[in-house]
Amino acid sequence: MHPNSECEIPEHAESNEYQDESQFFSQIFTKMLGGNNTIPCDYNTTTESNIKLFEKLNPKTHFDAIYKTFDKCSKEGDLYSIQYGIELNFQNCRDINGRCIIHQAAYQNNLSLVKDLIKCGVDINSRTHNNNTPLIYACITGSKSVVNYLVSLDKIDINAQNGDGNTALHYACMYNMLDIVNTLLQTKRTDVIIRNKEGQYAYELTSNDYILKAICTIAYIFHE
Known part of the structure; x- marks a missing residue:
């Protein structure tokens, strides 16, 4: 699933409209998430590469790769990319046992990822x-x-x-x-x-x- 046209990052943006990349991405994700009550996040040095990883994934066939990408983002403190993955609905992809990303994180005692998913709005139940x-x-x-x-x-x-x-x-x-x-x-x-x-x-x-x-x-x- 890909973000609709209203949520896509513009290909061209006037550089003088934003003070830096962090401000630019902050406004983009605020729009993408539709004002959801999630914590503010800072764009970091791994965000761009992590977003590219998500864009290569297929939620129907790549559960392990999607989980590893979320886990990588969590370990790097990259909540921007976690929110991006959630906007693509990757948090709801399932493995052969019907587990979503947060179930797998809980199953593996991955506290960092569980916390980050919940911070970004994933249902704790x-x-x-x-x-x-x-x-x-x-x-x-x-x-x-x-x-x-x-x-x-x-x-x-x-x-x-x-x-x-x-x-x-x-x-x-x-x-x-x-x-x-x-x-x-x-x-x-x-x-x-x-x-x-x-x-x-x-x-x-x-x-x-x-x-x-x-x-x-x-x-x-x-x-x-």
């Missing part, structure tokens, strides 16, 4: 085809730093259920991730009595006695 969220993927792989960051955000849906009815807590319990279970419980927003489609509570999936006791205690306190 974005769903895969099976309704998995970035938080669910972070819990599946034990991505502690990503979990800690995501649950700190007001708009996070901690209790989101996927196609199997599992929540982030179900997976944290399933894989006996005590630290992540504690993080989820400490938010005081995690519902411990949600059942999945098999009728199972999260605590029924763990073999860790500490997790079992912690969840059962909370269930007793708040739901009796």
